[in-house]
Amino acid sequence: MKGKVSDIADMYNAMYDYFGHRRWWPADTPFEICVGALLTQNTSWKNVEKAIANMKKKKVLSLNGLLSIKVAVLRELIKPSGFYAQKAERLKIFCSFVYDNFKSLENMARVDTDTLRKNLLDVKGIGPETADSMLLYAFGRPVFVVDAYTRRLFSRHGFFDEKTDYDIIRMFFESKLPATAGLYGDYHAQIVETGKMFCRKKALCGECFLNRKKYFKNDSWIA
DNA sequence: GACCAGGCACATC
DNA sequence: GATGTGCATGGT
Numbered sequence: 001m002k003g004k005v006s007d008i009a010d011m012y013n014a015m016y017d018y019f020g021h022r023r024w025w026p027a028d029t030p031f032e033i034c035v036g037a038l039l040t041q042n043t044s045w046k047n048v049e050k051a052i053a054n055m056k057k058k059k060v061l062s063l064n065g066l067l068s069i070k071v072a073v074l075r076e077l078i079k080p081s082g083f084y085a086q087k088a089e090r091l092k093i094f095c096s097f098v099y100d101n102f103k104s105l106e107n108m109a110r111v112d113t114d115t116l117r118k119n120l121l122d123v124k125g126i127g128p129e130t131a132d133s134m135l136l137y138a139f140g141r142p143v144f145v146v147d148a149y150t151r152r153l154f155s156r157h158g159f160f161d162e163k164t165d166y167d168i169i170r171m172f173f174e175s176k177l178p179a180t181a182g183l184y185g186d187y188h189a190q191i192v193e194t195g196k197m198f199c200r201k202k203a204l205c206g207e208c209f210l211n212r213k214k215y216f217k218n219d220s221w222i223a
Numbered sequence: 224g225a226c227c228a229g230g231c232a233c234a235t236c
Numbered sequence: 237g238a239t240g241t242g243c244a245t246g247g248t
Contacts (some may be wrong), residue, residue, distance in 0.1 A: 044247070056229095083231095148228085
């Protein structure tokens with residue numbers, strides 16, 4: 001696990017300079033963020049937007065709405081987001097979890113972060129990235145979200161191996177940054193923007209602005 | 224037509 | 237514990 005404190009800060013500054021503040025997560029309500037977090041699993045956000053638009057059009061994008069809707073109907077609404085049978089079930093399971101344990105998302109928001117994270121990870125269909133996306137963006141908790149782009153981008157720059165354990169990477173960032181949800185949220189957003197543009201699975205990194213000598217030198221980031 | 228997208232659960236070794 | 241596979245639509 002390589003990298004100085006300033007490395008991580010410089011990475012963020014370089015991306016922020018390039019993209020500006022990203023104002024994530026795009027959604028009207030915390031519940032919509034939770035739904036989006038489930039739908040975007042291994043799926044492009046463009047396709048998720050279509051599914052969300054369908055749910056809004058039918059006025060079912062709420063806890064009670066999704067609790068009431070028939071699974072077969074829900075499947076059709078979220079079809080554009082892919083894996084629709086599986087995701088319809090996961091949405092139903094998530095809503096039941098919220099209702100059975102807290103009655104509402106507002107009540108759920110009163111639970112402390114560690115407990116809430118453990119609870120979410122026990123829900124079928126919610127893994128570490130989905131849980132942390134909800135914690136950070138829907139509940140405003142300072143939890144760093146690690147996704148495929150984070151692994152790819154930072155491993156390609158030598159910070160850690162691409163298949164390093166999720167929580168090790170999460171704690172790597174959390175230990176080097178002030179525990180602020182606003183910063184974590186924008187940092188993750190910057191990573192995704194950079195990833196989409198310059199860090200796709202097979203893409204070479206030659207075009208990436210992060211490779212400019214101004215930022216990168218002798219295998220480590222310069223201040 | 225191949226490859227990929229803001230993962231996760233489950234089977235198998 | 238590591239590795240492989242199914243899930244599925246839509247954009248490049």
